[in-house]
Amino acid sequence: xxxxIAERELTAPVALVGADGRLNPEAVGWTRTPLLDTSGIDGxxxxxxxxxxxxxxxxxxxxxxxxxxxxxxYAAVHAVLVHDRRTGATIDRSAIAPLASSAELPASLxxxxxxxxxxxxxxxxxxxxxxxxxxxxxxxxxLDIIAHRPDGHECLGVVVPWSATRFQYTVKDVAxxxxxxxxxxxxxxxxxxxxxxxxxxxxxxxxxxxxxxxWGAASGTVGGRxxxxxxxxxxxxGTGSTENAVLVGRRLHKIGEELDWEYDETDWLAPWRIHGAxxxxxxxxxxxxxxxxxxxxxxxxxxxxxxxxxxxxxxxxERLEVDGLLGWAEDVRNRW
Numbered sequence: 001x002x003x004x005i006a007e008r009e010l011t012a013p014v015a016l017v018g019a020d021g022r023l024n025p026e027a028v029g030w031t032r033t034p035l036l037d038t039s040g041i042d043g044x045x046x047x048x049x050x051x052x053x054x055x056x057x058x059x060x061x062x063x064x065x066x067x068x069x070x071x072x073x074y075a076a077v078h079a080v081l082v083h084d085r086r087t088g089a090t091i092d093r094s095a096i097a098p099l100a101s102s103a104e105l106p107a108s109l110x111x112x113x114x115x116x117x118x119x120x121x122x123x124x125x126x127x128x129x130x131x132x133x134x135x136x137x138x139x140x141x142x143l144d145i146i147a148h149r150p151d152g153h154e155c156l157g158v159v160v161p162w163s164a165t166r167f168q169y170t171v172k173d174v175a176x177x178x179x180x181x182x183x184x185x186x187x188x189x190x191x192x193x194x195x196x197x198x199x200x201x202x203x204x205x206x207x208x209x210x211x212x213x214x215w216g217a218a219s220g221t222v223g224g225r226x227x228x229x230x231x232x233x234x235x236x237x238g239t240g241s242t243e244n245a246v247l248v249g250r251r252l253h254k255i256g257e258e259l260d261w262e263y264d265e266t267d268w269l270a271p272w273r274i275h276g277a278x279x280x281x282x283x284x285x286x287x288x289x290x291x292x293x294x295x296x297x298x299x300x301x302x303x304x305x306x307x308x309x310x311x312x313x314x315x316x317x318e319r320l321e322v323d324g325l326l327g328w329a330e331d332v333r334n335r336w
Contacts, residue, residue, distance in 0.1 A: 002277035003258035031157035038204035039107035071100035080138035145180035147198035154252035168205030175219035175228030218327025281311035302332035
């Protein structure tokens with residue numbers, strides 16, 4: 001049976017938390033632009049439950065790139081990933097530093113840079129005219145990429161309320177045209193314009209200690225139009241919020257439904273299906289990025305599978321066919 005959700009669209013700036021540090025009920029809903037003030041998630045209130053991050057993924061015909069700058073209050077977790085689709089070679093560097101001292105994150109999206117500084121890697125994320133500049137170094141990896149933001153480009157912002165003290169604000173910004181370069185082991189790769197895409201996952205919130213989630217995203221062109229898929233599941237179930245949407249051109253179309261995710265946990269590279277009354281999508285992976293971290297108070301285990309989407313989504317009552325959109329789908333289980 002369809003699991004439709006009536007969600008409120010927010011159209012004016014609002015603070016995520018009130019003066020008491022609890023979730024502001026007026027912030028619950030979804031947006032087309034980053035409207036929320038998240039300065040209340042500063043690590044001083046509810047210490048240990050604050051989770052702040054900026055995650056960027058870039059897909060190209062030859063490479064997959066991902067950057068993470070994050071603070072979990074008691075630790076900072078950063079990562080630089082580069083996967084060569086031509087050879088299968090992967091460089092995956094991560095760093096965990098105590099008390100988040102190595103992370104610099106803006107109070108709200110767009111308010112300033114995000115930076116990571118450790119012995120093994122550096123990351124700089126800066127807002128520039130017309131987009132965001134992504135720079136990183138890790139061993140013999142260097143990159144300098146612009147995630148362009150076309151005029152009128154919309155993105156999905158959602159507040160997910162588990163309770164007045166546990167909640168998350170996420171911005172998923174898909175199908176950002178990317179340009180720039182990547183250098184691995186002395187080989188310089190220029191990103192092909194028109195075939196390279198960046199996706200942002202911006203997060204600010206206070207989380208339960210244990211959580212599982214699904215996330216899927218894809219970007220590309222279909223019939224000469226830019227198409228971006230944004231899909232989520234499990235972590236939002238039962239909250240009255242969803243993080244499902246499709247970008248067509250520069251316009252975001254919200255999918256107000258809890259979609260069903262079907263996949264084989266014994267064979268992560270088998271096809272996945274994500275479906276409901278509003279969408280029916282088949283995801284065919286070609287690479288599984290397996291991550292596993294187990295520390296005293298923090299544990300994370302995930303399968304981020306990269307591949308291609310095909311199928312359809314409803315846009316204003318009409319079926320939009322998609323075929324061969326490059327992206328990913330993931331299963332993540334955190335203890336944090």
